[in-house]
Amino acid sequence: MKVIVPVKRVIDYNVKVRVKADGSGVDLTNVKMSMNPFDEIAVEEAIRLREAEKVTEVIAVSIGVKQNQETLRTALAMGADRAILVIASEDVHQDIEPLTVAKLLKEIATEEAANLVLCGKQAIDNDMNATGQMLSALLGWSQATFASELNIEAKNAVVTREVDGGLQSIKVSLPSVITVDLRLNQPRYASLPNIMKAKRKQLDEKVPSDYGVDLTARLSIINTREPETRKAGVKVASVDELLVKLKEEAGVI
Amino acid sequence: MTYQLDHQDIREGVSKLCLDFPGEYWQKCDRDHAYPTEFVQALTQGGYLSALIPEEYGGLGLPLSAGAAILEEIHRAGGNAGACHAQMYTMGTILRHGSDEQKKQYLPGIAEGSLRLQAFGVTEPTSGTDTTALRTTAKKSGNHYIVNGQKIWTSRAEHSDLLLLLARTTPREEVVKKTDGLSVFLVDMRDFVGKSLTIRPIRTMMNHSTTELFFDDMKIPKSSLIGEEGKGFRNILSGMNAERVLISAECIGDAKWFIEKASSYACERKIFQRPIGQNQGVQFPIARAYSQMRAAELMLAQAVALYDAGGNPGEEANLAKLLSSEASWAAAEICIQTFGGFGFAEEYDIERKFREARLYQVAPISTNLVLSYVAEHVLGLPRSY
Ligand SMILES: Cc1cc2nc3c(=O)[nH]c(=O)nc-3n(C[C@H](O)[C@H](O)[C@H](O)COP(=O)(O)OP(=O)(O)OC[C@H]3O[C@@H](n4cnc5c(N)ncnc54)[C@H](O)[C@@H]3O)c2cc1C
Numbered sequence: 001m002k003v004i005v006p007v008k009r010v011i012d013y014n015v016k017v018r019v020k021a022d023g024s025g026v027d028l029t030n031v032k033m034s035m036n037p038f039d040e041i042a043v044e045e046a047i048r049l050r051e052a053e054k055v056t057e058v059i060a061v062s063i064g065v066k067q068n069q070e071t072l073r074t075a076l077a078m079g080a081d082r083a084i085l086v087i088a089s090e091d092v093h094q095d096i097e098p099l100t101v102a103k104l105l106k107e108i109a110t111e112e113a114a115n116l117v118l119c120g121k122q123a124i125d126n127d128m129n130a131t132g133q134m135l136s137a138l139l140g141w142s143q144a145t146f147a148s149e150l151n152i153e154a155k156n157a158v159v160t161r162e163v164d165g166g167l168q169s170i171k172v173s174l175p176s177v178i179t180v181d182l183r184l185n186q187p188r189y190a191s192l193p194n195i196m197k198a199k200r201k202q203l204d205e206k207v208p209s210d211y212g213v214d215l216t217a218r219l220s221i222i223n224t225r226e227p228e229t230r231k232a233g234v235k236v237a238s239v240d241e242l243l244v245k246l247k248e249e250a251g252v253i
Numbered sequence: 254m255t256y257q258l259d260h261q262d263i264r265e266g267v268s269k270l271c272l273d274f275p276g277e278y279w280q281k282c283d284r285d286h287a288y289p290t291e292f293v294q295a296l297t298q299g300g301y302l303s304a305l306i307p308e309e310y311g312g313l314g315l316p317l318s319a320g321a322a323i324l325e326e327i328h329r330a331g332g333n334a335g336a337c338h339a340q341m342y343t344m345g346t347i348l349r350h351g352s353d354e355q356k357k358q359y360l361p362g363i364a365e366g367s368l369r370l371q372a373f374g375v376t377e378p379t380s381g382t383d384t385t386a387l388r389t390t391a392k393k394s395g396n397h398y399i400v401n402g403q404k405i406w407t408s409r410a411e412h413s414d415l416l417l418l419l420a421r422t423t424p425r426e427e428v429v430k431k432t433d434g435l436s437v438f439l440v441d442m443r444d445f446v447g448k449s450l451t452i453r454p455i456r457t458m459m460n461h462s463t464t465e466l467f468f469d470d471m472k473i474p475k476s477s478l479i480g481e482e483g484k485g486f487r488n489i490l491s492g493m494n495a496e497r498v499l500i501s502a503e504c505i506g507d508a509k510w511f512i513e514k515a516s517s518y519a520c521e522r523k524i525f526q527r528p529i530g531q532n533q534g535v536q537f538p539i540a541r542a543y544s545q546m547r548a549a550e551l552m553l554a555q556a557v558a559l560y561d562a563g564g565n566p567g568e569e570a571n572l573a574k575l576l577s578s579e580a581s582w583a584a585a586e587i588c589i590q591t592f593g594g595f596g597f598a599e600e601y602d603i604e605r606k607f608r609e610a611r612l613y614q615v616a617p618i619s620t621n622l623v624l625s626y627v628a629e630h631v632l633g634l635p636r637s638y
Contacts, residue, residue, distance in 0.1 A: 073262055192300035192323075195266050196313055 001174075002057045002114040003046045005080065006105055007039040009064055009071040010125040023223045026125070028092050035071045038120025040078075042180045044187040045150060046118050047079040054152045055116065057081045061108055063088050063101050069203065076198035077190035083203040084108060088215060095126060097219055100208075102134035107211035109139060114175070116157075121146050121179040132179035142172035146181040260322040267323050270295055271330035276602040279332060283460045283605050288412050293337045296327075297366035302340045307348070310360035316561040317495055321502035321553070328506025329513075331602055333609055335461055335503075339371045339409060342499055343417050345492040346437060350480030359415070359439065371413035372442070374404040374466055375489065382622055383638070384419070385431040385486060389468060391420040391438060398422070398438065398478070400449075400471040406616070408463040410452045416440040416466075419489055422482050436485040438477040445471050459608040493618075494570040498560060500613060501553045501570075504577035507610045508546040511584035514603065515539045515591040535591060542584040549576035568631050575623045578613035585610040 011017060012032040020027045035043075046058040060075035062068040063086040072083040086104055088096050109117055122129035136143035148167065149160035152174075161168045162181050172178075190198070208215055236242045246253045274292045282289045296302055304319050306312020313319075320341055327334040344363050347355055362368030380386040389402025400420055410416065416439075423434030442450060449471035452464050480488045516539055519530025529535045556569035585607045589596035596603040614620050628634040 070261065070265075074265065077262065077266070189270050189299060190266050191298070192263065192266060192304060192313060195262050196315070198262070 001055045001116060002059060002112055003049065003055045003116040003118055004059050004061055004105065004109050004112060004114045005039070005042050005046045005075065006061045006063070006101070006117070006119045006131070007043065007071050007075050008036040008120070008123045008125075009033050009062065009068045010036045010123055013037060013124060019224050019226050023225060025093055025095075025221060025224050033067070033071075033092075035074050036120050036123045036125075038122060038124070038180060038182070040120075040187040041182070041184050042118040042120050043075045043078050043080060044185050045180060047188075048185065049152060050079075050081075059084065059112060059114070061086070061105065063096055063104055065089050065092050065094075067092065072203055073195075073198050074190065076201045076203070077195045078188060079194065080201075082201055084206060085203060086206045086208060086211070088208050096215070097217060098128050098130040099134055099218065100213060100215055101131050102138055103213045104208060104211055105131070105135050106138040107213065109135075116152070116175060117141075117177045119177070119179050121181050132177050136177035139175070139177065142174075142176040143178070144170055144172045144176060145179045147178050148181050148183045150178065150180075150184065260319050263319055263322050264326045266299070267301065267326035268330050270299055270301075271327060271332055274330075274332055276331055276600070279605065280599055280602065284599075286456065286460050286462075288409075288462050289333075289336050290412075292332065293340075293412075296337060297340075302337060302366060303364035305341055306344060306360055306364040310356060311364035312360070317498055318557045318561050320495075320499055321557055324499055325502040325506035325509075328503045329509045330506075331510055331606065333460075335609070335612075336409065336412075337371065338499060338503070339373055339413075340366075340369060342492070342495055343370050343373050345495055346417060346488055347439065347479060349491055350437070350488045351439075355439070355476075355479065363415075368415065369413045370415040370417065370439075371409035372407050372416040374407040374410075374416055374418045376406045377403060378405045382619065385425070385435065387419065387421060387435070389418075389420040390424075391418075391422050391436060391473075393422070393475070394472075396475050397472045398475065400438075400440075400468040400473060402468050404466040404468075406455070406463050407452075407466050408461055410442070410464045410466060411454065412462060414441065414443055416442050417479075419485055422485075428483075432486040434483050436482050437479040437488050438473060439479055440471075440473055440477055445473075459605070459612065461612070491565075494556075494560065494565050494567055496617060497570040497574040498553065498556050500617060501549070501556070501573040501577040504574075504581040504610070504613050505546065505550050505553055507581040507606060508542070508549070508577070508584040510606065511581070511588035511603075511610075512539060512543050512546060515542075515584070515588040518595075519591050529591070538587045539591065542580070542587045545580040545583050546577075549573065549580040552576050568627070571623045571626050574613075574618070575620060575627075578620070581610045582614060 011028060012034040015032050018027045049055045050058050058080045060072050060080040060083045062072050066087055068085055072085055076083055117135060119132045133143060144159035146162045147159045148162045151158040156171050156173050157176050157178060158171050159178060301323050303312040304315045304323060308314040324334045324338055344360060347359055363370050375384060377387045391398040391400045418438045418440050419435055421434055422436040425431055428434040446452060449469050451467040454464050457463055519535050520528050522529045552569060553573040556566050556573040559566035559569055589603050589607050592601060592603050595601055625637050629636050
């Protein structure tokens with residue numbers, strides 16, 4: 001069984017995000033980019049499945065700019081077997097919409113005759129939380145989202161999901177799209193020998209037209225702005241003063 | 254296979270690994286004068302310390318630029334490679350001058366990390382910079398050499414299995430050139446510690462696990478000799494340029510760390526209702542430290558490129574070491590100034606890195622000796638020592 005792991009190149013989670021002056025988005029020039037942390041968890045899980053001989057091949061896929069090669073090399077250094085890069089833009093600031101990504105992934109999963117797609121539950125840049133679900137619908141496969149535990153059986157996958165108020169266990173039939181949550185595993189670091197080996201692994205470059213997918217945007221960003229900064233608090237001298245302030249200034253009682 | 258000079262992927266790998274060893278980890282090691290065992294283990298397991306060992310001996314056979322990238326990233330992440338850099342390059346002497354048998358015997362273990370070659374004993378209390386005046390002797394006796402004498406500042410000896418030792422095999426009076434008559438030995442300290450070898454730790458202003466060694470009739474097998482007897486000084490010198498380059502890379506990593514810390518603090522810290530970094534008096538020195546670092550980094554890049562192209566660039570390696578050790582110190586100085594009082598609080602790591610960064614103008618070679626090299630060998634001035 002082959003598993004497809006989509007990986008997105010996003011702004012590194014340690015970087016302090018800055019909004020572009022024209023409000024069109026977040027400034028990505030000269031900013032450190034990394035693999036989306038949830039995707040890293042998906043790569044790790046896929047490699048573990050292969051090590052446990054539940055799957056035979058791990059294929060990492062990225063859709064975006066040419067520089068996504070680096071993200072794919074990271075996946076290869078962790079242990080993915082090969083990689084596919086779909087170059088869908090030349091502009092690092094252009095985000096490829098979930099539906100477009102899902103359509104491309106559908107074609108790739110079909111072409112590769114994969115039986116499982118493991119993806120991050122969301123990307124930390126725009127927090128869409130949509131691609132996995134859309135892909136499952138397009139493929140007509142089952143879906144299990146927010147996996148914190150995963151067991152692959154012969155024909156099914158048993159998935160523990162993190163839901164409000166607790167954990168839910170479900171069984172889905174394969175093929176399936178599974179999106180992973182933070183607590184599924186602790187991704188490994190690539191060792192230096194594996195970083196060197198990754199340079200020699202196969203990385204195919206494609207363009208969207210190879211899959212007959214058109215990139216026309218359906219979403220437009222109206223404005224991006226910084227969150228409001230929190231105002232400094234005040235100290236009150238007595239409970240009475242507090243009550244007055246809550247009533248008159250905050251208007252909450 | 255050609256390699257990019259910058260080794261972005263390797264840097265990425267190192268900086269990820271370093272995330273597991275944040276400031277608190279190094280603060281604790283520093284406070285307890287403890288060796289960062291877990292960090293060294295993680296690097297070893299990740300294969301990073303075997304980068305420079307040829308593939309036929311179980312290493313990765315990467316060029317010096319890869320070693321430089323690894324050490325720079327450790328320092329840039331706020332760590333300290335001093336605890337383990339020797340494992341990366343001390344083996345160079347064996348690689349260049351050892352016999353096939355010695356290489357097969359030692360290099361695979363060193364590459365794997367099961368054999369630690371972390372200690373390098375050259376400096377002595379009474380000779381210091383004047384290496385050829387060292388007094389430790391190794392006298393041949395049948396199938397052995399008998400070693401007597403003392404070393405100082407032998408770092409990491411307590412955390413190493415092997416010691417690369419420079420000792421006199423022919424008295425200075427009996428040789429024509431004072432650089433003759435010295436020999437290099439690879440000593441398996443595990444056979445001698447507590448018997449004819451005493452290791453005594455020295456407490457220093459930073460956490461460096463450095464020691465004094467005392468040899469009292471230490472009887473080492475003849476096979477410990479590396480290269481030709483009497484040619485030890487040259488055999489050691491041939492590795493010095495690589496060492497200069499790697500130390501320079503650590504300094505550049507430090508400088509970047511200090512500059513990043515200083516810049517971001519200067520943006521965040523608000524005094525007189527505005528960020529302190531808005532004052533030119535605060536931002537100019539940081540910008541200057543950055544310029545100094547970039548200039549030193551360029552010299553390092555040139556030294557590395559020449560070295561990887563098969564040269565042995567004495568001038569560039571020495572200049573890189575000189576300029577980067579001064580750039581890191583300038584950055585340290587401006588970083589602590591930018592942080593004001595907070596720069597002195599242990600939890601910010603500035604004071605620790607400040608203490609650590611100072612070393613490189615003294616060891617492994619002091620600034621004056623680098624300048625003597627440049628004056629004599631590059632500019633043709635008379636030898637001054
Ligand atoms: C923390 C630490 C770790 C070390 N680790 C090791 C190690 O692992 N192995 C090892 O062998 N050594 C090690 N050293 C020793 C280090 O290499 C020496 O300290 C260094 O080479 C200087 O020698 P010295 O201390 O004897 O100084 P000295 O030779 O006494 O020199 C003192 C000062 O005088 C200057 N000076 C001396 N002669 C001249 C001259 N002719 N012209 C101009 N200036 C001159 C020097 O530049 C220096 O500033 C370490 C040192 C330290 C502090």
